[in-house]
Amino acid sequence: MFHFGIEHEVAFIDNAGNFADFSRVEFADFNQIVEKLPIYKEDYPELRIGDAGIKEKRWYIEGFERFTDSEKVVECVPKGIEIRTTINPDIHSTIAELSESFRLLKEAAAEYGFSPVLISFNPHYDAFVPNPPLNEYEKKRRQASPEKQTANIPMLTYGPDLNISMVGLTTERVIDIGKKLTYYSPYIIPFSYSSPFYQGSLWEGFSVRTFVRTGRRPAAMVFLEKREELIESFPSLTKIARIRAEVGRIEFKAFDSCGDFSIYSGLLALLKGIVLDESLPGRATVPDAEKHQISAQEAFDNQEILTKATEILQAAEIALGNDSDVNLLAPLKTLLEKRETPAHELLRLYKHTGSIEAALKLTYSS
Secondary structure (H helix, E strand, C coil): CEEEEEEEEEEEEECCCCECCCCCCCHHHHHHHHHHCCCCHHHCCCCCCCCCCCCCCCEEEEEEEEECCCCCEEEEEEEEEEEECCCECCHHHHHHHHHHHHHHHHHHHHHCCEEEECCCECCCCCCCCCCCCCCHHHHHHHCCCHHHHCCCHHHCECCCEEEEEECCCCHHHHHHHHHHHHHHHHHHHHHHCCECEECCEECCCCEHHHHHHECCECCEEEEECCHHHCCCCCCCCEEECCCHHHCCCEEECCCCCCCCHHHHHHHHHHHHHHHHCCCCCCCCCCCCHHHHHHHHHHHHHCHHHHHHHHHHHHHHHHHHCCCHHHHHHHHHHHHHHHCCCHHHHHHHHHHHHCCHHHHHHCCCCC
16 A cells, blocks of 8 residues: 655746745745645644744745754745645545645735746756854754755755655665665656756756756655664665654655646656566665766756666556556656657747746746
């Protein structure tokens, strides 16, 4: 038996046509949107609230948390709003919940002059510099884990966590699946690419997010119950579960955000097939940064990426067998046949409109 979940980060544009990032938006601007949205008491303790108290709902503000001299958060510099689903028993219900949550978010955001847009890397900034600079406590806190050391990178990126778990897996098996996904990451992530803009113009590829992020940040992460089970690596492959519901969870973190949620359905089915597969031999504890950068720039135009992606998709299809989820792979097959990524559509929109912002306005509605 499988369980699924998605954490989907949403970027926004304001009514004046400006990309609503940390340079323009205050915490209160996004918080008024979140406050408008409902809370579902039955979600807890399945969903983690966190120490800062920001994650009280299925929607919460993603940003860079600031501290004084303790663990108490005194400010959160926003970058966008994240939607997280509850733990679902199948892919269909996961996507249905995500779709409904996105609809509610879009309606609430419109009341305050914001519209969601699909992008996976800030189209104008290539760095996030905390202001004021980090204090001594924050500097010390940043050294606590590989992910905290690179916490400035997520302020520029918008991407999902696709969560999958399978009842009955041993710790060793869960770690092995994490290594397997890490190895095959550069070949499967082009199905999601959606960040072809950089510093206000076109980039020489399809995923700035992947080029900058993966290698310094994890491709996959697995959540374990016991500290002695953790594997030391940079970036991390393993992490202590913070709540009981996280134990055994495998998070795939390297995909770009998808505006067409049917692609998420396909990606979850692909991950499920890879979990079930017993033929793919590759394993890696940390992502191959160079391979991810080649993938980010060339995607399916690169023959090795194309060949490996085809092999992995076929292996997942065979592993799924008669499972009806095999039909969800269809959008991925189409992209592979065309040698396209979702970024290709963004580029077509940009060519048609002549501006990044105008293209982004059409993303979720196109």
